[in-house]
Amino acid sequence: MRRSAHLFFAAILLCGFPFPTFSKSLSEFSKPDLLSLWDLAQRHDASLEAARRERDAGQEALPQGRAGLLPTVNLTAERARERRWSDEPSLEGGVSRERQDLDQTRVSAELTQPLLRFENWYAFRESALRADLSEIEFLQVSQSFRLRLVRVYLDSLKAQLQMDTLRSQLTAVEAQKRQAESRLSAGLVDRLDLLQATAEYRRVQAERVSLRSELEAHFRELETLTGAEFSQLAPLQDSFEPRTQVLAPMEHYVQRGLQGNPGIRAERLRKQIARQGAHRARSAYLPTLDLNFRASHDVSETHSGASSGFAEFPERETDSVRVSLQLNVPLFSGGRTTSAHREATSRAAQVEEELKASVEETRLSIEVSYRSLRHLRDSLTASEAALEAQEAALEATERSYEAGLEDMVQVVQAQRAWFAATHEHDQVRLDYLAELARLQAAIGELDRDFLATLNGWLEAA
Structure with a gap:
């Protein structure tokens, strides 16, 4: 492909006219590639940081679920003062009123170890799955x-x-x-050539203004993702050849997608979580058994007597240790347990259907991307043939124009067709990369390694 031979229409317009040059307005550093943009986005984008925080929060489900299987230990301290009054009959036949003051200090420690709590066990298994789910969702x-x-x-x-x-x-x-102006002044062409060249110049200018707005919108979106401003990107290498990339059979990608697609993996985990939720709801019918250990230390002091005087008893200290097994058998909960089990069963069935839908959607996405890649390979061959044909047509039109057999209208049309074929060829190559990225996403392998692969097909900054 001899694209450079026609970029400035030098073959027919040399004629001693200097062509304007275009220098780079940006430094080499200002042409970022995919990996540099990804590194910037990881540090800047709020949605990624929010997802990371959500992942970290989801990881806490595991220790919280595990806590239901471990013992709980509580330490309590109590300081109390109690006053009692009582009427006591006297030996003389009267009634004497007595008052008793009790000061008590108690310190106790209690340990409770669940021995048989199926609900806590299923909650623990569910929490482990939820922690895995948070990672997959991230x-x-x-x-x-x-x-x-x-x-x-x-x-x-x-x-x-x-x-x-x-x-x-x-x-x-x-x-x-x-050139048309010069040849018109020399009487070699009529005014139609100049009008045609002027009209084409204004058309290209208008198209460029419209495209500049579109380009600025794309760069603005990149700025939103990365937090940095750019006006140029590292382009695709001319040597990149999509047809050299080896595509395995479509079923190979389908199987990889069914195993690695994060959406399917998340739905499978939700299915297991729903099953554990149904087991946990049903376990509310089962008895529970706990081991309790309690140790306490009491210090009490008593003052008692009638209105005539008080007697003070010596301080008394008491230490006690109590070990017990507590069995609880649920008999009736107003229908709550039955309703909760029905709800959990229905949700498990819902997730099962959602998993089926996710599998079908992933399979379809892989098949569409795979067929698009093969179609784009054929389109690339066709676009190369079209580009070569337009290049040959432009060369022929140039020679005819120099010989006076063609006018400026045919030259402009041939040149426009050649530029359109060049643009179409570039578009097909970039569309191939975009479709390849969608295929990698469908099979769950659009990771940093794949970005590095894409980055290797870009021109080095």
Whole structure:
């Protein structure tokens, strides 16, 4: 492919006219690649940080569930003062009123170890699954973010390449316009050539203005994701050849997707969680058995007597140790247990259906992406053939124009067709990468390693 031979229409417009040059307005550092953008996004994006915090919170389900199987220990201290009055008959036949003051201090420690609590056991197994689910959900959010980053990057790169094409086209059309003016002054062509060149120049200018708005929108979205401003990206290498990439049979990707897709993995965990929830609800019918150990130390002091005087008894200290087994057999809870079990069973059935839907959706996504990749390979072959044909047509039109057999209208049309074929070829190559990223996401392998693979196909900064 000899694209550079026509970028500035040099073959027919040389004629001693200098062409304007375009210098880079940005430093090499200002052309980030995918990995550098991903590193920036990890530190900047609020949605990723929120998902990370949610993952960390979900990991706490495991120690909380485990706590239901471990002993609980409580230490209590109590300081009490009690006053009692009583009427006591006297030997003389009267009644004497007595008062008793009791000061008591008690310190106790109690340990309770569940021995037989099926509800706590199923809650522990459920908590372990919920911790795993939080990790899978974070992976799902991270992968979705990476897919979005790849999409925005490639969309920005498409607009950037089209802007470069329009810039080259504008340069060529501007040179055409100057040449038409010169040849018109020499009486070699009529005014129609100049009008055609001028109209084409204005058309390209208008298209460039419209595309600039689209490119700025893409860069603004990148800024939202990464927190940094960019006006250029590392482009795709000219040497990248999608047809050299080996595609395994479609069923191979389907099987990998059914095992690795984070959506399916999350639904499978939710299915297990729902089953444990049903077991936990049903275990409320079962008895519970706890071991209790209690040790206490009491200090009491008593003052008692009638109105004539009080007697003070010596301080008394008491130590006690109590070990017990507590059995609880649930008999009736107003129907709550039965209702809870029905609810848990229905939710388990719901998750089962959601898992089936996720499997079908993933299978369809993989099949569509796989077929699109194969179609894009064929489209790439077709676009190369079209580009070669337009290149040959442009060369022929150039020679005919120089010989006076063609006018500027045919030259502009041939040049426009060649630039369109160039743009189409670039689009197909980038569409291939976008579809490949969607396939990797469907099988659950759109990770940093894949970003590094994509990054290797970009030009080094």
